Amino acid sequence: MSINTTNQIQLSQQTILIVEDEFAVANDLRQILEKAGYRVSGIAFTVAKAIELKNQQKPDLVLLDILLKGEQTGIDLAKILGEDNIPFVYVSANTNSSILEEVKTTQPYGFIIKPFREKDVLVALEIAHYRHAHSIEVRIRQEQALQIALTDALSGNAPWEQRLLKVARLFQPYIPFDYFIIGLEKDQFVDAYRSCSFFRLGKDEYQTIWTENFLQMTGLTTEKYQALREKIPDSTEVILNGDEFEEVCHRDPLKKLIAETFSLQSNLVMPHNTATNGTFFLCFFSRQPNIYLKEHLHLLERLRPSLTLTVDRLMAFDQIQRLSEQLDQENKYLLEEVKTSANFEEIIGESSALVNVFKSISQVAPTDYTVLILGETGTGKELIARAVHNRSSRKGKALIKVNCAALPPQLIESELFGHEKGSFTGATEKRIGKFELAHGGTIFLDEIGELPLELQPKLLRVLQEREIERVGGKGPISLDVRIIAATNRNLHAEISAGRFRSDLFYRLNVFPIKIPALRERSEDLMPLAIHFLKKVSKKLGKNLTGISDSSKQQMLNYHWPGNIRELEHLLERAAIMATSPEISLVEPLIPVSSSTSDQPASESPSPQIVKPHIKAEKDNIIQALKISNFRIRGKGGAAELLDVKPTTLEAKMARLGIQRER
Ligand SMILES: Nc1ncnc2c1ncn2[C@@H]1O[C@H](COP(=O)(O)OP(=O)(O)OP(=O)(O)O)[C@@H](O)[C@H]1O
Secondary structure (H helix, E strand, O other): OOOOHHHHHHHHOOEEEEEOOOHHHHHHHHHHHHHOOOEEEEEEOEHHHHHHHHHHOOOOEEEEOOOOEOOOOHHHHHHHHHHOOOOEEEEEOOOOHHHHHHHHHOOOOOEEEOOOOHHHHHHHHHHHHHHHHHHHHHHHHHHHHHHHHHHHHHHOOOOHHHHHHHHHHHHOOOOOOOEEEEEEEOOOOOOOOEOEEEEEEEOOEEEEEOHHHHHHHHOOOHHHHHHHHHOOOOOOOEEEOHHHHHHHHHHOHHHHHHHHHHOOOEEEEEEEEOOOOOEEEEEEEEOOOOOOOHHHHHHHHHHHHHHHHHHHHHHHHHHHHHHHHHHHHHHHHHHHHHHHOOOOOOOOOOOHHHHHHHHHHHHHOOOOOOEEEEOOOOOOHHHHHHHHHHOOOOOOOOEEEEEOOOOOHHHHHHHHHOEOOOOOOOOOOOEOOHHHHOOOOEEEEEOHHHOOHHHHHHHHHHHHHOEEOOEOOOOOEEOOOEEEEEEOOOHHHHHHOOOOOHHHHHHHOOEEEEOOOHHHOHHHHHHHHHHHHHHHHHHHOOOOOEEOHHHHHHHHHOOOOOHHHHHHHHHHHHHHHOOOOEEOOOOOOOOHHHOOOOOOOOOOOOOOOOOHHHHHHHHHHHHHHHHOOOOOOOOOOHHHHHOOOHHHHHHHHHHHOOOOOO
């Protein structure tokens, strides 16, 4: 090979560090290099000095003697230069085979045997330069190919596990590992893109290890595992070889357990922070103690931008999918709502009791506090819940209503929290639950006092952690939901009776709003009656203008156990039957003094006359309650005596206005 002039000029701009402890040889080299136009950045007699000079100014190439002053040899220095990707050429008289074997492991760019001629040095330098430039080009091309392959693997359509396995396989030739953890940690989408591990069994054979498999292998309980996870120190990119690895294992018991289970001795960690505040981890482990080098880390650093971008894109797609799913469900829900619910545009009433309720609404609505609405049946609890939602910043999002009393017992959990496909017989499709549907908005848990005891801890968890877990799901999902609950039950009595958890009550009872019964705000009676009359006239297309005096009088004397709903239904019936603009009640209302019930009835569309068969049923129930000492459930309870389900009995009691405890 000849040295042409153009190359000579290019080479001459290069800086060379000479590491040689014989002054005469070092000086010779300097003269040869400077004559050829190279710049000599320094001469070092020891490895320590060489490192110092290299750190001050990174040379383009190093000429390196093997045996140097001090304990470290040129071979030790060569390893450091290799990690920094600085090419080097040995200059030595030492050619015995054991040294040459060691020299080869450092992958030098040449070897000049002493004594040398000027030409030997210059040719060796030019070849070294050519090889290094070429290897950089090859490396860049390989890395670009790797980057594209990794992006393709992660964003493909295959199941998540297969995508991760593909990534693991792509990494193996570049960063060798025996155990590899990859995936998302601490992210709200953790369920979809959660991390898993691959344990290398053979050349291209891997065993997938999900958390549940790891727990099985190690005999760890989920609680213990969570406790260990909490002890994981925040990690940045790091190489942990040999002793350093052992030392970190003392501080990180989970890493220690992984190391012991799979006999691992070194580790390379590279976390990527995602745009959704999660961390996408690449964590390589090897059974060899000193395998990870700076160049591995540098490769990961170079790949980091494209990997982070790919993961962020995945998250964004996922989020879009979740939102469109939520929108879809929300639409279905709202369509259903429009069909089934009344028009809630106005709250009528001027009584001081109701004005206090209005005050409470305006105080609490703008906050995110949980609201507990208390009041008899038909007092307008749902109306108030909607008012709180509509006056909050969440009004643009959905208010999802859940009637806890009407949920089918076997499906209640799935209704509230959703389920994954195949999580139980009949779960043919993935379904998002009411809580997820309410994400960003409000959930209204009506009849909260009826929520089965076994489900109460799950609701408590949502209130505490603001996260849910789908039935059959693999991890928690964080939610932003405002909670409004309502009940017509006396929750203190429910707690005493062991039917309601006190911790759940305290979580719900953050801001209670008590809605007074209609009989406690008689000022509101006539305005409400006129309001409903107008509404029903419009609906029926009749010209109805007023209520007869005798009917008004009866209404004022009545105690309204079914409250406003009862009033509404009463006026509806009267309006349907009306033959003149002034309506009269169809049936007489029994005034307070002669009422048979001492307690307001629930759902009571026609409480005016207690018909004989209803009376008989009521007497029967009261009799059974007396015998069972007012116990509804369990052996010898009233439900068993009457041969009905306890929930049916409770519904009947509410309908007939039978008080539960005496
Ligand atoms: N102040 C009010 N102004 C106008 N309409 C009202 C008012 N309060 C209640 N209503 C109407 O009365 C009916 C019953 O109200 P709502 O369903 O909100 O009661 P509730 O307390 O939630 O009943 P339940 O305990 O049975 O679920 C609804 O049609 C509602 O629109």
